Amino acid sequence: xxxxxxxxxxxxxxxxxxxxxxxxxxxxxxxxxAENFRYGGTCVIRGCVPKKLLVYAAHFAEDFxxxxxxxxxxxxxxxxxxxxxxxxxxxxxxxxSIYENNLTASKVEVMHGAARLVDAHTVLVNGKQxxxxxxxxxxxxxxxxxxxxxxxxAITSNEVFxxxxxxxxxxxxxGGYIAVEFAGILNGLGAQVTLCYRGEQVLRGFDDDVRTHxxxxxLKKGITVLLHSDVVRIDKSSDSSLSVALTGSQTxxxxxxxxxxxxxxxxxxxxxxxxxxxxxLDEAGGVTVDAFGQTNISSIHAVGDVTNRIALTPVAxxxxxxxANTLFGPTPVSADLTTVPSAVFxxxxxxxxxxxxxxxxxxxxxxxxxxxxxxxxxxTLSGRNERTLVKLIVDSASQRVxxxxxxxxxxxxxxxxxxxxxxMGATKADFDATVALHPSAAEEFVTLRDKVTRKRHD
Ligand code: NDP
Numbered sequence: 001x002x003x004x005x006x007x008x009x010x011x012x013x014x015x016x017x018x019x020x021x022x023x024x025x026x027x028x029x030x031x032x033x034a035e036n037f038r039y040g041g042t043c044v045i046r047g048c049v050p051k052k053l054l055v056y057a058a059h060f061a062e063d064f065x066x067x068x069x070x071x072x073x074x075x076x077x078x079x080x081x082x083x084x085x086x087x088x089x090x091x092x093x094x095x096x097s098i099y100e101n102n103l104t105a106s107k108v109e110v111m112h113g114a115a116r117l118v119d120a121h122t123v124l125v126n127g128k129q130x131x132x133x134x135x136x137x138x139x140x141x142x143x144x145x146x147x148x149x150x151x152x153x154a155i156t157s158n159e160v161f162x163x164x165x166x167x168x169x170x171x172x173x174x175g176g177y178i179a180v181e182f183a184g185i186l187n188g189l190g191a192q193v194t195l196c197y198r199g200e201q202v203l204r205g206f207d208d209d210v211r212t213h214x215x216x217x218x219l220k221k222g223i224t225v226l227l228h229s230d231v232v233r234i235d236k237s238s239d240s241s242l243s244v245a246l247t248g249s250q251t252x253x254x255x256x257x258x259x260x261x262x263x264x265x266x267x268x269x270x271x272x273x274x275x276x277x278x279x280x281l282d283e284a285g286g287v288t289v290d291a292f293g294q295t296n297i298s299s300i301h302a303v304g305d306v307t308n309r310i311a312l313t314p315v316a317x318x319x320x321x322x323x324a325n326t327l328f329g330p331t332p333v334s335a336d337l338t339t340v341p342s343a344v345f346x347x348x349x350x351x352x353x354x355x356x357x358x359x360x361x362x363x364x365x366x367x368x369x370x371x372x373x374x375x376x377x378x379x380t381l382s383g384r385n386e387r388t389l390v391k392l393i394v395d396s397a398s399q400r401v402x403x404x405x406x407x408x409x410x411x412x413x414x415x416x417x418x419x420x421x422x423x424m425g426a427t428k429a430d431f432d433a434t435v436a437l438h439p440s441a442a443e444e445f446v447t448l449r450d451k452v453t454r455k456r457h458d
Contacts (some may be wrong), residue, residue: 001119006032006142007122009132011115011272014041016304017138018099022106023324031107034125038112040100042140042305043313045092050161051181053088055345056167058188066382079189081166088161117273120299124273133288134299134327137279137287138320139272141265141305153242154259167258171244173231175202177344180214180261184347186260187223194254196229196246202310203344207356209371213389213407214324214346220385221347224351226250234259238313267306280421284308286444291334299326305320310340341419343412348386349414354403354422357393357454365456366396368428370448376409390444391428392431399427404445414442 008024010017025031035100040047056423057079066076099308103110113126121131143156155163157178170186172179175197187193195218201211202218202225218225229248237243243253267286274281280288286308293301296438303323304316318335326332341353359369371391390407394401404418421430436443 004121004131004133006030006109006130008032008134008136008324009115010034010129010136010138011117011123011157012041012136012138012140012268012304012306013099013103013110013436014138014140014316015040015043015175015313016140016302016320017041017136018103019320020136020303020318020324021103021108021320023321027107027324027328029324032111032130033103034111034115034123036112038096039103039110040092040096044095044099045185046158046161049095050088050092050315051185052345054084054161054185054189055181055347055349057084058185058347060383061188066268066378066384079166081189082164083413084189085162095261108275110140110409112233112295114271117269117277117300119277120297122228125288127261132299134301136293136301136320136323137269137272137274137295137302137306138316139268139306140316141267141311142310144260144266144269148231148233148265150236151261153234153236154261160260163258167256168237169256170194170239170258170260170263171196171230171231171242171254171256172260174195174264175199175204176262176263176264177203179260180344180346181216182260182262183218183225184221184225184345187221188347193222194224194226194250194256196226196231196250198228198230200227202227203350205356206344206350206352207303207391207393207403208358209389209391210350210352210356210407212404213387214344214348214350216388217348217407218346231259235296238317264306265305265311267308269306272362282308293319293334294325294330310337310343315340332368339419339423341415344398345412348388348408350405350407351411351413352403352405353419354401355393356405357391357404360393360395360402361454361456362437364395364397364402366400367454368394368396368400369392369452369454370428370450372444372448372450374441374444377439378409383394389442390441390442390448392428392448394428399429401431406445408441410441417442418445 007029008031010033021033115125169192172195194410232245305311322333322335344350355361391405393403434446
């Protein structure tokens with residue numbers, strides 16, 4: 001057997017790559033990892049973590065206002081974007097160095113620099129060729145922006161976390177996770193936010209009631225949402241503001257200080273030497289892998305967003321762990337991705353697990369829907385006109401709960417727990433038999449009684 005410098009060489013120090021490297025090293029493999037930006041990847045540096053910190057920051061605006069209903073006199077509050085960004089940067093630097101230290105502590109050789117495949121067992125990194133029995137591509141994704149005139153004036157989620165000032169007026173383009181999350185963040189922090197989405201309702205792919213509910217709550221918060229609308233061109237005005245021509249109901253150009261594109265992400269495969277090494281890619285440029293993360297070249301593997309499947313951090317982590325166990329553990333493991341819960345940190349947030357009503361109808365033919373809209377107890381005194389939505393989708397025949405959806409405060413926290421029950425195959429009777437935890441919003445999930453039965457019309 002030829003001898004290699006390493007048993008595993010990981011390209012990309014994000015969630016998936018770091019997990020694979022550490023587990024492989026823990027299983028006794030000789031491992032190296034290379035990262036060309038900062039350890040931690042999208043999630044830690046310019047994704048989940050800084051986003052959630054900004055969501056917390058934005059929520060204080062409503063918290064100050066709501067406090068008055070509870071007897072507090074709150075003096076006019078001042079917000080400083082530079083202070084928030086400085087605090088966020090400090091936390092991100094702390095986390096990034098923890099990622100690096102954990103790798104070193106796990107006996108992984110940590111490299112800084114871009115790595116490129118030379119062949120099935122060779123990588124070029126920092127001008128030096130190294131060999132490895134296995135190579136893992138875990139380079140994540142990057143924002144996609146359509147090439148419309150003036151797109152160079154727009155920013156993406158890569159830049160928004162480091163703007164020097166909070167823009168006063170912002171146009172957000174797209175209707176997915178990042179678009180609705182940043183609509184809530186920037187609106188909460190005091191910007192005037194317009195979101196334009198080309199389709200009929202935001203968050204395509206989510207349950208339709210969830211989509212409508214969030215849309216209505218966004219409008220109540222003062223966000224302008226233009227549906228069936230897209231950007232035609234962006235022009236820079238002499239005062240450095242931007243003028244955006246749109247299709248749809250907004251017939252005059254919109255004047256804004258920033259345009260944030262959140263129109264999806266694409267796999268990060270450019271300049272990696274994948275084609276030269278003969279690695280097969282899908283039409284979107286994602287690395288094609290089997291259930292065990294192996295590409296068409298048996299020594300080259302991929303996990304996480306670069307594979308263009310479910311672009312979520314915990315999924316990449318699962319895939320990274322499974323791959324390391326497959327390569328260096330006793331038996332091959334494939335990541336079990338049934339019933340992946342997900343959250344949108346919009347305001348209010350969304351938590352969801354399992355099938356949407358439309359998916360369940362197609363797959364099961366006859367389903368029972370239970371849902372409720374209510375005002376959280378907090379808002380009886382705050383006076384805020386915000387409603388929470390909870391919804392359960394049940395297979396009529398087996399009574400198994402197929403999906404749980406919630407829009408409202410704490411819904412990601414609540415849905416994580418329900419995901420366990422749903423993954424275990426809980427029935428509606430199991431939910432009903434569970435004693436409510438009172439007073440909470442979560443208790444609505446075990447007190448739903450009114451049923452609507454839907455049948456698929458073939
Ligand atoms: P999404 O895929 O969620 O949404 C992209 C949006 O952009 C869609 O509304 C899409 O419209 C629209 N769009 C795509 N192409 C164009 C175009 N050419 N012109 C106009 N609009 C366009 O992508 P995001 O960028 O929001 O996020 C990327 C991924 O990152 C998510 O899918 C998710 O997997 C992950 N993520 C997860 C988060 C979480 O877990 N909370 C938070 C942020 C990101 P249409 O629907 O019509 O295709």
